[in-house]
Amino acid sequence: MSSTPPPASAAGTLHAGVLTDWVCPFCALLCDDVAIHVSADGALDAPDTRCPRLAQALASYGGGAARTSASIDGATASIDDALARGAQSLARARKPLFGGLATDVAGMRALYALAAACGATLDHLNGDALAPGILAQQDRGSFFATLSEVRTRADLVVVFACRPAERHPRFYERALGHGDVARRIVFVGGDADPAAVEYAGRVKNVTVETLLPRAEPHDTLARWSALVESRSGHARHTGDDTAALATLTEQIGAARFTAFVYDPATLPGDHRALLIEALSRIVKAMNRTVRAGALALGGNDGATTANQTLTWLSGMPLRTRVAKPTRLAGQPPLDHDPYRYRTNGLLERGEADLLLWVASLGAQPLPAALDPAVPAIVLGHPTLAGAIAARGASTVFVPVATPGIDASGHLFRLDNTVVLPITAARGAVGGLALPSVSEVLTRLGERVATIAVGAGASTAALSASTAGLSASTAGLSASTPTASASTPTASASEVVAVPLAVASHGTASAPEAASPSAGAQQGATPSPGAPA
Numbered sequence: 370m371s372s373t374p375p376p377a378s379a380a381g382t383l384h385a386g387v388l389t390d391w392v393c394p395f396c397a398l399l400c401d402d403v404a405i406h407v408s409a410d411g412a413l414d415a416p417d418t419r420c421p422r423l424a425q426a427l428a429s430y431g432g433g434a435a436r437t438s439a440s441i442d443g444a445t446a447s448i449d450d451a452l453a454r455g456a457q458s459l460a461r462a463r464k465p466l467f468g469g470l471a472t473d474v475a476g477m478r479a480l481y482a483l484a485a486a487c488g489a490t491l492d493h494l495n496g497d498a499l500a501p502g503i504l505a506q507q508d509r510g511s512f513f514a515t516l517s518e519v520r521t522r523a524d525l526v527v528v529f530a531c532r533p534a535e536r537h538p539r540f541y542e543r544a545l546g547h548g549d550v551a552r553r554i555v556f557v558g559g560d561a562d563p564a565a566v567e568y569a570g571r572v573k574n575v576t577v578e579t580l581l582p583r584a585e586p587h588d589t590l591a592r593w594s595a596l597v598e599s600r601s602g603h604a605r606h607t608g609d610d611t612a613a614l615a616t617l618t619e620q621i622g623a624a625r626f627t628a629f630v631y632d633p634a635t636l637p638g639d640h641r642a643l644l645i646e647a648l649s650r651i652v653k654a655m656n657r658t659v660r661a662g663a664l665a666l667g668g669n670d671g672a673t674t675a676n677q678t679l680t681w682l683s684g685m686p687l688r689t690r691v692a693k694p695t696r697l698a699g700q701p702p703l704d705h706d707p708y709r710y711r712t713n714g715l716l717e718r719g720e721a722d723l724l725l726w727v728a729s730l731g732a733q734p735l736p737a738a739l740d741p742a743v744p745a746i747v748l749g750h751p752t753l754a755g756a757i758a759a760r761g762a763s764t765v766f767v768p769v770a771t772p773g774i775d776a777s778g779h780l781f782r783l784d785n786t787v788v789l790p791i792t793a794a795r796g797a798v799g800g801l802a803l804p805s806v807s808e809v810l811t812r813l814g815e816r817v818a819t820i821a822v823g824a825g826a827s828t829a830a831l832s833a834s835t836a837g838l839s840a841s842t843a844g845l846s847a848s849t850p851t852a853s854a855s856t857p858t859a860s861a862s863e864v865v866a867v868p869l870a871v872a873s874h875g876t877a878s879a880p881e882a883a884s885p886s887a888g889a890q891q892g893a894t895p896s897p898g899a900p901a
């Protein structure tokens with residue numbers, strides 16, 4: 370990474386200039402080739418990168434963001450006072466819900482430690498898109514492909530029932546490169562993505578086709594599964610759709626590497642996990658004779674980061690409740706349930722008596738299902754300040770730094786196994802710097818521990834929790850897995866950070882300590898009060 374002149378750190382003074390090879394945090398592709406221009410007043414622009422999502426995000430960072438105030442019940446307050454009030458609410462809560470979770474690795478580590486101290490349930494704002502993929506992986510496993518594999522090896526790309534560029538605008542140029550490999554992109558179960566057609570028009574060696582664009586996805590996958598499992602010996606005589614799928618299957622058999630691309634968020638119906646399982650079965654069956662892998666799109670707003678970090682720390686993926694160290698006899702330390710612990714369900718059923726909402730990567734609003742009487746603590750993007758203040762009573766707002774804009778950190782890419790370092794584009798503006806999510810949570814946790822000790826709680830248990838909070842921040846630089854280079858090519862410097870293993874859904878029964886990676890692989894359950 371180079372820049373002219375070098376940018377300031379989060380705590381330093383802003384210098385106007387151009388920062389090249391900046392990693393964009395605004396979708397899970399984490400493009401690492403962006404040149405970001407920083408103005409003297411802190412305004413940001415990336416004129417050389419064609420991405421509407423990036424342009425829209427950068428437009429929300431005016432030079433005055435760092436002057437955004439914290440608030441209590443809609444009235445301006447200092448951050449210290451806001452945290453004191455938030456700690457009082459959190460110490461009283463019996464069923465706190467930590468939602469949003471749009472943060473970086475350090476923020477998620479601190480969230481897990483605080484959840485262990487408070488007995489909180491964790492769910493991401495994109496949990497509805499995340500859960501089906503987790504369920505399918507728990508039940509069936511998967512053959513997954515990384516962006517590097519797709520870019521360097523895939524001569525056939527099968528896009529199932531989605532338009533990748535809608536939520537990841539630079540998908541084609543980042544995942545498929547610039548025409549160095551001859552490829553066919555075949556859209557199955559939907560129309561061709563207009564961005565793919567545009568990409569094929571300006572890059573040599575790429576063609577775009579569609580197959581069965583109006584077919585029902587469940588039917589398509591049922592027929593296709595039967596075909597690849599050789600249960601339809603007369604495929605060419607059972608209808609045009611099946612014949613078309615048989616032809617595609619033959620083409621996959623002749624391809625060097627086929628990448629199956631799908632987006633869990635846009636799969637239709639209430640049974641998306643079944644569709645993902647069916648796709649996984651097809652990919653597995655093809656791997657008996659040829660190489661193929663699946664690339665699930667998603668992970669935006671820090672979803673992949675939150676899920677991978679929680680899995681690495683606890684052995685459980687998202688939608689998990691973490692019990693306090695002082696839990697009742699027989700209560701499990703961790704309880705993972707992708708249905709029961711859905712944010713909107715908990716709020717609609719009145720099963721959460723406080724919401725801690727973290728939205729540092731964008732102005733994600735509070736859930737509509739949140740009752741006005743339920744206290745909310747919001748660690749949010751500065752542009753959320755007005756909307757949160759308008760909620761009035763029972764609301765605390767603390768503006769926080771965005772990873773990649775005001776603070777450095779780490780995020781997981783959408784292919785799950787690669788962590789990229791994120792560099793602050795501008796640091797402090799006008800001598801002011803917003804605190805990071807992990808910094809705010811550490812201060813909040815210390816106040817909660819103080820209140821609980823004053824109320825006579827077990828000091829041993831609480832000190833374990835706060836020790837975990839301190840460790841989650843102090844140990845970040847030593848233990849956060851990083852990738853030293855990030856361009857999605859088959860580079861030896863691209864580090865696979867965390868085993869992509871997810872414990873089966875259910876309840877953890879034994880509070881045994883385990884190394885994070887071993888816990889994730891074997892479903893062992895480390896003590897939630899002592900995060901790695």
Ligand code: SF4
Nearest residue numbers: 393396399400420539
């Ligand atoms: S595609 Fe995503 S990561 Fe890449 S520049 Fe656009 S918003 Fe940023």
